[in-house]
Amino acid sequence: TKDWNGIEQVVLRSPQGASARVSLHGGQVISWRNDRGEELLFTSSKAILKSPKAMRGGISICFPQFANCGSTELHGFARNRIWAIEDNPPPLPPNNNPTGKSFIDLLLKPTEEDLKCWPHGFEFRLRVCLASDGNLVLISRIRNINGKPFSFSFAYHTHLSVSDISEVRIEGLETLDYLDNLCQRKRFTEQGDAITFESEVDRVYVRSPQCVAVLDHEKKRTYVMRKQGLPDTVVWNPWEKKSKTMTDFGDEEYKQMVCVDGAAIEKNISLKPGEEWTGSIELVAVPSSFCTDE
Numbered sequence: 394t395k396d397w398n399g400i401e402q403v404v405l406r407s408p409q410g411a412s413a414r415v416s417l418h419g420g421q422v423i424s425w426r427n428d429r430g431e432e433l434l435f436t437s438s439k440a441i442l443k444s445p446k447a448m449r450g451g452i453s454i455c456f457p458q459f460a461n462c463g464s465t466e467l468h469g470f471a472r473n474r475i476w477a478i479e480d481n482p483p484p485l486p487p488n489n490n491p492t493g494k495s496f497i498d499l500l501l502k503p504t505e506e507d508l509k510c511w512p513h514g515f516e517f518r519l520r521v522c523l524a525s526d527g528n529l530v531l532i533s534r535i536r537n538i539n540g541k542p543f544s545f546s547f548a549y550h551t552h553l554s555v556s557d558i559s560e561v562r563i564e565g566l567e568t569l570d571y572l573d574n575l576c577q578r579k580r581f582t583e584q585g586d587a588i589t590f591e592s593e594v595d596r597v598y599v600r601s602p603q604c605v606a607v608l609d610h611e612k613k614r615t616y617v618m619r620k621q622g623l624p625d626t627v628v629w630n631p632w633e634k635k636s637k638t639m640t641d642f643g644d645e646e647y648k649q650m651v652c653v654d655g656a657a658i659e660k661n662i663s664l665k666p667g668e669e670w671t672g673s674i675e676l677v678a679v680p681s682s683f684c685t686d687e
């Protein structure tokens with residue numbers, strides 16, 4: 394199918410009726426529904442669906458940088474480019490190769506313009522996979538096809554749909570250090586039992602466990618995010634004041650979303666010529682809560 398800019402979208406379906414919709418604009422996952430047809434990702438009613446900006450919501454790819462501490466646009470250019478469908482990508486590593494599932498392979502290479510602000514040749518392969526049980530898996534592979542090393546930061550900027558942010562708890566990040574984006578990335582240590590929300594939160598939890606759970610009491614739903622190759626976890630909710638400054642976000646919508654991003658931010662990933670990096674997340678939405686770390 395196509396969106397109203399004529400940009401192609403791909404719909405993945407599971408045999409039980411779950412679905413995921415992926416836009417070639419940014420390689421962004423713009424919808425993920427369970428087998429009851431319930432939407433699991435947040436999309437703003439004010440989202441701007443026009444190129445070149447990423448749509449507010451879903452899962453967007455932040456690369457080659459998270460935030461705006463480098464030379465490219467905010468959260469990098471990957472989410473603002475048109476990706477290509479790749480029919481026969483090189484095989485995935487065996488430990489990261491979900492088979493027998495509904496998936497799409499996308500490819501991004503830098504344009505001449507991209508190379509002016511970030512002069513590094515790369516191939517970025519993204520597989521978006523909907524498992525038969527409805528789980529959503531995103532696998533990114535970034536290869537250095539340059540003669541020189543380069544480094545980057547990365548995040549799967551994931552907007553989860555929740556019923557009421559005041560009732561949400563995040564488990565798995567207790568006692569960890571975090572960099573607070575609201576205080577020039579100053580380092581603090583998490584003191585609480587679980588993360589709850591009563592004001593703006595914008596943090597990078599460093600060296601976080603592979604598995605984090607987001608409990609939505611009102612909906613009686615738990616999201617579990619498992620990550621590989623991604624040391625950090627971002628937690629973001631803009632709360633009331635910041636929401637009002639965002640043109641593509643409703644004033645009250647902060648209540649219905651939380652961003653939990655599998656990420657590599659504290660330390661850049663470095664790739665030598667010819668080297669490849671893999672980073673993946675798996676998202677599960679379950680009616681009850683459980684989460685075990687490996």
Ligand code: BG6
Nearest residue numbers: 467468550574595596627629652
């Ligand atoms: C979060 C960042 O992940 O994304 C925030 O930690 C940022 O600092 C937010 O404001 C939204 O970014 P964007 O570019 O999608 O508006």
